[in-house]
Amino acid sequence: MMDQVKFRAMKDGDAADYAFLTEHEIEYTKGTADRLLRALVALDEGLSGYQVTRLGHSLQSATRAERDGADTDWIVSALLHDIGDIFAPYNHDEYAAAILRPFVREQCAWVVEKHGDFQMLYYGHHVGGNRDKRETYRGHIYFDDCATFCERWDQNSFDPDYDTLPIEHFAQRVREVFARQPYDPAVLRPGARAPLVS
Numbered sequence: 001m002m003d004q005v006k007f008r009a010m011k012d013g014d015a016a017d018y019a020f021l022t023e024h025e026i027e028y029t030k031g032t033a034d035r036l037l038r039a040l041v042a043l044d045e046g047l048s049g050y051q052v053t054r055l056g057h058s059l060q061s062a063t064r065a066e067r068d069g070a071d072t073d074w075i076v077s078a079l080l081h082d083i084g085d086i087f088a089p090y091n092h093d094e095y096a097a098a099i100l101r102p103f104v105r106e107q108c109a110w111v112v113e114k115h116g117d118f119q120m121l122y123y124g125h126h127v128g129g130n131r132d133k134r135e136t137y138r139g140h141i142y143f144d145d146c147a148t149f150c151e152r153w154d155q156n157s158f159d160p161d162y163d164t165l166p167i168e169h170f171a172q173r174v175r176e177v178f179a180r181q182p183y184d185p186a187v188l189r190p191g192a193r194a195p196l197v198s
């Protein structure tokens, strides 16, 4: 049994090396959900100034999604929508979408990717930005979904008095999503729109 590859440059690897790496990668991938949950906890230390931490905001978004009767793809997307704040403060939406895209409905990944632009509606005019940035996407099949996501779960989830559920409440859902077959067409369902509120 090898415990590491023989090569020092990829072009020198052989089939046994790459078979070993594939195995190794599959094992490692199983830990994605728990690594994300730990990263979410790390958001607690990030970016202060709001009345709730980034973790508190994320949990509040997910709690609101769940209470709106949204499905697992939505709840997990709401939970992780700001996870990019740690490493990608200037495109945190794209970063989060990249993490989610292989494992959730296309609708949810699109909404997470664009939520930063849609959120401008609420504060763009206070910072010299364009609050109508979302108009670029007017007519897109998921436009209304992203508008609803921001209105019901994102812009309002900075309330320290809201009865927010703890991270443990969502852990099993996160594990379930990241245990899915990546890019499974039955999960991605391009063009399908599940309601945010039911």
Ligand SMILES: [Fe+2]
Binding pocket: 081, 082, 092, 093, 115, 116
């Ligand atoms: Fe965000």
Ligand SMILES: [Fe+2]
Binding pocket: 057, 081, 082, 154
């Ligand atoms: Fe947010």
